[in-house]
Each structure stands twice: as structure tokens, then as C-alpha cells.
Amino acid sequence: MIGPQWFLQWNAVQEHKAVCLLRLALLRDFARKLHAERSTCMTTGNAPRTHEIEALEKRLAELRAEPKTLRLENDPEALLKKPKGTSPTSPKKAAPPLPAGLPSDLTSEKLLRYDRAWELALSLEALSLKWNFWQLEAPIRLEEAESFHNSLTQLLWPKAIVLFVEGSQKKAPEGAWIGRWIGIVEDFQNLEKVTLTPLPGLLPNIHPSFRAL
Numbered sequence: 001m002i003g004p005q006w007f008l009q010w011n012a013v014q015e016h017k018a019v020c021l022l023r024l025a026l027l028r029d030f031a032r033k034l035h036a037e038r039s040t041c042m043t044t045g046n047a048p049r050t051h052e053i054e055a056l057e058k059r060l061a062e063l064r065a066e067p068k069t070l071r072l073e074n075d076p077e078a079l080l081k082k083p084k085g086t087s088p089t090s091p092k093k094a095a096p097p098l099p100a101g102l103p104s105d106l107t108s109e110k111l112l113r114y115d116r117a118w119e120l121a122l123s124l125e126a127l128s129l130k131w132n133f134w135q136l137e138a139p140i141r142l143e144e145a146e147s148f149h150n151s152l153t154q155l156l157w158p159k160a161i162v163l164f165v166e167g168s169q170k171k172a173p174e175g176a177w178i179g180r181w182i183g184i185v186e187d188f189q190n191l192e193k194v195t196l197t198p199l200p201g202l203l204p205n206i207h208p209s210f211r212a213l
Contacts, residue, residue, distance in 0.1 A: 002030060002076070002077075006026060006029070006030070007076070009026055009157070009158075010023060010026055010074075010076050011074060012158075013158055014074060016158065017129075018129055018131070018186060019070065019071050020067045020068055020070045020071050020125060021067070021122065021125045021126060021129060021131070021161075021184075022158050022161075023067075023070040023071075023076075024064065024067045024070060024118075024121060024122055024125055025122060025161050026076075027060055027063060027064065027070075027118075028118040028119075028122070030060070031057065031060050031118060034053050034056055034057055034060075035057075037049075037053060038050055038053040038054070038057075041053065056080060059080055059081075060080070061117075063079065063080075064117065064118060064121045065121075067121065067125050098111060098112070099124070099127065101127050102123060102127060102133075103133045103213035105133075105135065105182070105213050106123060106133065106182070106213070110164075110166075111123060116164065119163045119164050122161065122163060122184065123163065123184070126161075126184040129186075131184045131185060131186050132184065132185050132186075132187070132188045132212060132213075133182070133183070133184055133185075133212070133213040134160070134182070134183050134184070134185055134188065134191060134210050134211065134212055134213060135180060135181065135182050135183075135210070135211050135213055136152075136180070136181040136183075136196075136208055136209075136210050136211070137168055137170075137178060137179070137180045137181075137208060137211075138178070138179060138181075138196070138202060138206065138208035139172055139173060139176045139177070139178045139202075139203045139206060140176060140177055140178070140179055140201040140202060140203070141175060141176055141177075141201045141202075141203065142175060142176060142177050143201075144200045144201030145177055145179065145201060147200040147201055148179075148199050148200055148201035148202060149162070149165060149179075149181075151199045151200055152181065152196070152199060155194065155196075155199065156183070156185075156191075156194065159185060159186060159187075159190045160183055160184065160185035160186070160190060160191060161183055161184050161185075162181055162182075162183040163182045163183050163184060164181075164182055165179050165180065165181045165182070166179070166180050166182070167179065167180070168180045173203065176203055182213070188210075188212055191210040192210070194210070196208060
């Protein structure tokens with residue numbers, strides 16, 4: 001489930017001052033893969049693996065709530081093992097109001113959704129580190145939207161992280177979709193040097209630029 005490249009990325013950020021934030025993003029990637037695998041296991045009736053994944057997801061939720069602990073462990077497999085003697089998971093509490101300092105675009109309707117717990121955790125950690133928030137709006141060919149998203153994520157790592165993408169309200173050209181990517185970056189100047197032209201799916205003669213939130 002966790003590939004060699006993922007381990008390399010985990011260890012590569014060990015000395016980075018935003019190591020907790022970057023490792024939190026890597027755990028989000030792992031959680032997404034687990035979610036997809038759990039759906040497959042439930043469809044095929046693989047109950048034993050489903051239970052294993054559910055246990056891993058609970059552990060990931062614990063780590064998501066305490067991102068500072070990610071600095072201390074360079075062996076992610078050991079980190080994912082639930083420590084002996086850990087107390088039972090406490091009941092879920094209502095989400096607190098969003099703190100001051102977040103961009104007005106990141107409303108509670110966007111960040112407090114049940115399926116954006118990781119994005120909320122990343123946003124709060126970024127805020128504590130004084131990282132900047134950004135947006136990118138670009139028209140993409142429909143059939144290559146996923147390829148563009150994945151390529152953009154890889155292109156920006158580890159200087160910037162994509163939080164989520166949403167559809168723009170602007171009218172798209174025929175056969176295209178206008179996406180609005182929201183993310184975080186340590187230094188906005190790093191984004192000014194990024195060239196998006198080679199990414200798959202970007203419409204020709206279009207030169208979208210990043211904008212600070």
C-alpha cells in the first residue's frame with residue numbers, strides 16, 4: 001500500500017522546518033489510498049482486510065489530531081502501529097469555530113465538511129507556521145482533469161501543497177472544465193517561478209497564474 005517513493009518523501013523532509021506539515025500531507029495521501037481500498041474490500045466481501053483498514057484509519061485520525069508527533073518518528077510503519085496502553089478513542093466533539101487568520105475564502109462550509117478533516121488539519125498547521133494560502137484557476141480538458149491535478153501536486157511538492165480543488169462558477173469552453181485549486185505554500189515567491197505549460201490537460205494559449213488568498 002505504501003510505495004517506495006512515499007517512504008523516500010517521508011524521510012526527505014526529516015530536516016525541513018515544516019516537517020510536521022509535510023508529513024501530515026503524506027499521511028493524507030495514505031489515508032486516501034486506504035479509503036479506496038476499503039471500498040473495494042467492502043464490495044468484494046473481504047471482511048478481514050476491511051477491519052485492518054478501519055484500525056489503520058483510526059490510528060491516522062489520532063495522528064492527524066497531533067501533527068507535532070510526526071517530527072519524532074522516521075519510521076512511518078512504527079508510527080502507524082497503535083501504541084500499547086493507548087486509551088480508548090474519546091467520543092467525537094463538535095468542531096470548534098475556525099480560528100482568525102484563515103483566508104475569507106476558506107469558510108466553515110468548505111473546511112468543516114466531514115470529508116475535509118485532513119484539509120482542515122493541514123490548514124491549521126500551515127497557519128501556525130505562517131505559510132501562505134493560494135488559489136489557481138485554470139481551464140482543463142475534461143478527460144485530463146485528474147492527470148492535471150496529479151501532475152500539479154507533484155510539481156509543487158514539497159514547496160507547496162494542494163488542499164482541495166473545486167469547480168469555478170465561470171463558463172468553461174466546450175469540452176473543458178474550469179477548476180479552482182486552493183493550497184498552501186511556504187513562500188509565495190516559489191509559486192511565481194512555477195511553469196504550468198507542460199502539465200497535461202491545460203488548454204493551449206492559456207497561462208494561468210497563482211494568486212494569494
